[in-house]
Amino acid sequence: MRLWSFNGGLPSLAEHKNESVNLPIEIAPVPKCLVYPLGQHIGNAAKPLVQVGDNVLRGQKIASAQGMVSAPIHAGSSGTVISIADHLIPHPSGFSAPSITIETDGVDNEIDYTPCTDFRQLSASQLVDIVREAGIVGLGGAAFPTAIKLDTQGKPVTIDTVILNGAECEPYISCDDRLLKERANRVIEGVEILLHMLSAKRAILAVEDNIPETFTSIQNAITNNQNPAINAVQIPTIYPTGGEKQLIQTLTGKEVPSGKIPAEIGIVSINVGTVYAIQQAVIEGKPLTSRIITVTGEGVNKPHNLEARIGTPISALINVCRGYTKQADRLIMGGPMMGFALPSDNIPIVKATNCILVASKHEVVTEKQAMPCIRCGLCASACPASLLPQQLYWFSRSDQLDKAVKLNLFDCIECGCCDVVCPSHIPLVQHFRYAKSALKVQNHEKHQSNVARERFEAREERIAREKAERAERSRKKKAALKSKPAKEEIDAAVNRSKTKKNSITNED
Numbered sequence: 001m002r003l004w005s006f007n008g009g010l011p012s013l014a015e016h017k018n019e020s021v022n023l024p025i026e027i028a029p030v031p032k033c034l035v036y037p038l039g040q041h042i043g044n045a046a047k048p049l050v051q052v053g054d055n056v057l058r059g060q061k062i063a064s065a066q067g068m069v070s071a072p073i074h075a076g077s078s079g080t081v082i083s084i085a086d087h088l089i090p091h092p093s094g095f096s097a098p099s100i101t102i103e104t105d106g107v108d109n110e111i112d113y114t115p116c117t118d119f120r121q122l123s124a125s126q127l128v129d130i131v132r133e134a135g136i137v138g139l140g141g142a143a144f145p146t147a148i149k150l151d152t153q154g155k156p157v158t159i160d161t162v163i164l165n166g167a168e169c170e171p172y173i174s175c176d177d178r179l180l181k182e183r184a185n186r187v188i189e190g191v192e193i194l195l196h197m198l199s200a201k202r203a204i205l206a207v208e209d210n211i212p213e214t215f216t217s218i219q220n221a222i223t224n225n226q227n228p229a230i231n232a233v234q235i236p237t238i239y240p241t242g243g244e245k246q247l248i249q250t251l252t253g254k255e256v257p258s259g260k261i262p263a264e265i266g267i268v269s270i271n272v273g274t275v276y277a278i279q280q281a282v283i284e285g286k287p288l289t290s291r292i293i294t295v296t297g298e299g300v301n302k303p304h305n306l307e308a309r310i311g312t313p314i315s316a317l318i319n320v321c322r323g324y325t326k327q328a329d330r331l332i333m334g335g336p337m338m339g340f341a342l343p344s345d346n347i348p349i350v351k352a353t354n355c356i357l358v359a360s361k362h363e364v365v366t367e368k369q370a371m372p373c374i375r376c377g378l379c380a381s382a383c384p385a386s387l388l389p390q391q392l393y394w395f396s397r398s399d400q401l402d403k404a405v406k407l408n409l410f411d412c413i414e415c416g417c418c419d420v421v422c423p424s425h426i427p428l429v430q431h432f433r434y435a436k437s438a439l440k441v442q443n444h445e446k447h448q449s450n451v452a453r454e455r456f457e458a459r460e461e462r463i464a465r466e467k468a469e470r471a472e473r474s475r476k477k478k479a480a481l482k483s484k485p486a487k488e489e490i491d492a493a494v495n496r497s498k499t500k501k502n503s504i505t506n507e508d
Contacts, residue, residue, distance in 0.1 A: 051081065061287070081102055165247055170242070291307070314345040374423065
């Protein structure tokens, strides 16, 4: 199969995969408490369906989706709801947010699942509903509700190709690699579900060329499946080849236009961990209650991959990995390139958590003294999105945000390539994140202003309408009063006529 290339990228990043990838997936024990932030996906936060004191079972829906861009949440074990209140969440802000806390009972009872004997007998809309109700979101880190991506019914798009993203390009992270080594058959079964759901012609499962054993496992699963529409491809190990747009360009040569989504060029791209979750939901009838997570770094004694219940506190996973080492310095959710630091290990893992990196001082580059830009252009050469980071930096720094938008600021995937190659150690991605956040605040304020203006205009219109109605009523009242004497005079004349007539009749 022919492969293309994308601009920039980093071909020589230290991978640090061997620390965690060589051990089998270990099932993490159920912790004493499970904590579920209600906003652990892109879109509207879920709404609690339980109350403090309620008993729940594993797989039971404890929070419902709110609106189209949202996802329900399911209990990861049986137990009792002990709190619905703010709790520390995994977010760069370090803030707390509304969360459901379940005290587990150690029994781990489940609801009765409804397996599917033949998914081909189900329509695309029925399968989308199963995915939606299972609470599945993108497990590669984006956490976008998967049902929206797969629901093409009534939309002016035709999906030709499904791309399965197994390109785990970020250093240290190996959860998808381990998943494909051990459970490739189930992933390929999930691919078949997607082909049926989307009526796509082909599916391409891509992994990097530095994991030959994993590629062999995938090929064996495809051979056993015997579906000629499914193919596996090895791609060059270049960071960030696992980015959605970069992977699409590598495999198809097509570029997703700025501001567009892959479906508009006939492609759906989905992470292999998400595909596995779809297989579990459709075939086994199980909602998303656990996921595979890489726990690694020089700060833990036994780096490896764990299958952990969503909601498990990070501290419990560290204990499974035999605790911290003396070198533990920084706790990061995600990898060293796109992850973010956490203030505490009391924070729970969520659906988007693919890695917990317990880094030593030399494993992660901390703040460096930034120097003036020397206009070397290395950032532009390294940018996989073909942007101009130097110009974006100047516009972001000087709050010329409109100009940054014109240079496609929102196409930045925040991969950090520009940061790595910058000889002046300028924290470019931080400036871009600031600019994006500032623009979102501006847009929100503009929206609020528009809402306030519309309300004011509606109020003024209502007041004017009520004033006009009162004036009309007053006019009618005055007209009625003016005509009243004439009416009374006519009535008096009629009465006099009647009286005269009656008098004549009596005389007769």
